[in-house]
Amino acid sequence: MNYNSTRDSHRTASAAEAIATGISREGGLFVPERFPQLTQERLLQLSKLSYIERAKDILGEYLTDFTEEELYRCVSGAYAGKFDDESVTNLARLGDNAYLLELWHGPTCAFKDMALQLLPHLLTTSAKKVVDGKEIVILVATSGDTGKAALEGFKDIPGTRMLVFYPEQGVSPMQKLQMTTQEGGNVAVCGIRGNFDDAQTAVKRIFTDQALAGRLEQSGRMFSSANSINWGRLAPQIVYYISAYCDLLADEEIALGDPINICVPTGNFGNILAAYYAKRMGLPVAKLICASNENNVLTEFIETGVYNRNRPFHTTISPSMDILISSNLERLLYALADNDDAQVRALMDSLSAEGSYTLPAPMLERLRDEFAAGCCDDGATRAAIRATFDTYSYLCDPHTAVAVKVYQDYAARTGDATKTVIASTANPFKFSHSVLEALGEPAEGLAEFELVERLAACTGCEIPAGLASLKGRVPRFSDVCDREGILDYVVEQLGL
Numbered sequence: 001m002n003y004n005s006t007r008d009s010h011r012t013a014s015a016a017e018a019i020a021t022g023i024s025r026e027g028g029l030f031v032p033e034r035f036p037q038l039t040q041e042r043l044l045q046l047s048k049l050s051y052i053e054r055a056k057d058i059l060g061e062y063l064t065d066f067t068e069e070e071l072y073r074c075v076s077g078a079y080a081g082k083f084d085d086e087s088v089t090n091l092a093r094l095g096d097n098a099y100l101l102e103l104w105h106g107p108t109c110a111f112k113d114m115a116l117q118l119l120p121h122l123l124t125t126s127a128k129k130v131v132d133g134k135e136i137v138i139l140v141a142t143s144g145d146t147g148k149a150a151l152e153g154f155k156d157i158p159g160t161r162m163l164v165f166y167p168e169q170g171v172s173p174m175q176k177l178q179m180t181t182q183e184g185g186n187v188a189v190c191g192i193r194g195n196f197d198d199a200q201t202a203v204k205r206i207f208t209d210q211a212l213a214g215r216l217e218q219s220g221r222m223f224s225s226a227n228s229i230n231w232g233r234l235a236p237q238i239v240y241y242i243s244a245y246c247d248l249l250a251d252e253e254i255a256l257g258d259p260i261n262i263c264v265p266t267g268n269f270g271n272i273l274a275a276y277y278a279k280r281m282g283l284p285v286a287k288l289i290c291a292s293n294e295n296n297v298l299t300e301f302i303e304t305g306v307y308n309r310n311r312p313f314h315t316t317i318s319p320s321m322d323i324l325i326s327s328n329l330e331r332l333l334y335a336l337a338d339n340d341d342a343q344v345r346a347l348m349d350s351l352s353a354e355g356s357y358t359l360p361a362p363m364l365e366r367l368r369d370e371f372a373a374g375c376c377d378d379g380a381t382r383a384a385i386r387a388t389f390d391t392y393s394y395l396c397d398p399h400t401a402v403a404v405k406v407y408q409d410y411a412a413r414t415g416d417a418t419k420t421v422i423a424s425t426a427n428p429f430k431f432s433h434s435v436l437e438a439l440g441e442p443a444e445g446l447a448e449f450e451l452v453e454r455l456a457a458c459t460g461c462e463i464p465a466g467l468a469s470l471k472g473r474v475p476r477f478s479d480v481c482d483r484e485g486i487l488d489y490v491v492e493q494l495g496l
Ligand SMILES: N[C@@H](CCOP(=O)(O)O)C(=O)O
Pocket: 141, 142, 143, 144, 145, 146, 147, 196, 226, 227, 228, 229, 267, 268, 270, 271, 320, 321, 327
């Protein structure tokens, strides 16, 4: 299986090359040249396997330049003993037709662990194949969850170095504590005076700066990415949607071939794109429901075909989705345009020049066939946390609550009673202040761990070990730079 760049479809890469480099030289994203197909018998077989076996099987279709033994080592290294239990994910029922797919049972309590426990194995295996001996310098832009999961995955991994940039005023206190207390001799964390889009744009610019890449190469190093622009981040996310379908099958919640809907809270469009790719592989999926917070650029796009980032940026209680430039949308555009790279280049040029673009009618029609969308503000998010807890005794984090609300609005609006998997993306204790407020509990003026303990006391939910262990920890990293200073920070840190 080879991969093509969304901005130059003649540029091909093996899986190992796509993963080691992270992004194509001209700024395009790598996409598989075709989608392997899952038959119904295959889904049935997969439903009898463990998560690790399912992951090995599905990823084997994409990572064809990895040996069976390499794949098994990567997948078991990522998932065996690293998650709360060997099922890795959990499905919790929410009413008659919905299930929350809990993806946050890994070490950093967010869905990003599902891919970022695996990426270090995939990346070091890939590097040995295609760029042996080079140190991989991984630059990460985060709005809260990717940063910590990437740091945890890559800490002290030989041959790698990592610099993480996060919006200093745009993540939850727990997310900040998780990142700034990170251990590991190969990592550094820097806050920026700006938002996630500023960090992501600066990092992407660095990845495509050929002069800088040359200087880095002279010192035996190369850049890569641990964001979902890297194929090695996205492929593992496809697995959990297929696995969720298999779990529903094994639990006899659905019959083989029954379509499901998938609803995903998303900002950078990676998590929902993985569900779309699962559908392209033949997973029976009816609608993909895209859930956004007040930064509703994706909702408007799916409803109208106009992508317009020229709008106020909102700092919300679901900060990991505070994004106006959704990187992975580019991969969807490539698919909707039938792999026409010129079309993608034109849309992306318009996005960088004007901050907006409009889909041609045939692409919009295909988009709306596949996707539905909705959004909600912080007030509705809080109300959804409260209502979900009161009605189902289920405590969800603000990002998951956005998806629950959007799904419920969708179901009420359309009458669609198809069984729906809602991606539950983070543990609520990462956002204790907002969750307590939503429950109507006093939260003002309390320190972070007072909030955590109060939330545990009033809900009976367990504080995850990965967060409890941060109590009393002193931050290691306090660097902050302007958004314009990210390049200089990288140059200085790397001694270029
Ligand atoms: N929500 C993300 C933003 C980056 O997304 P990614 O999937 O491209 O890594 C975060 O938590 O940082």
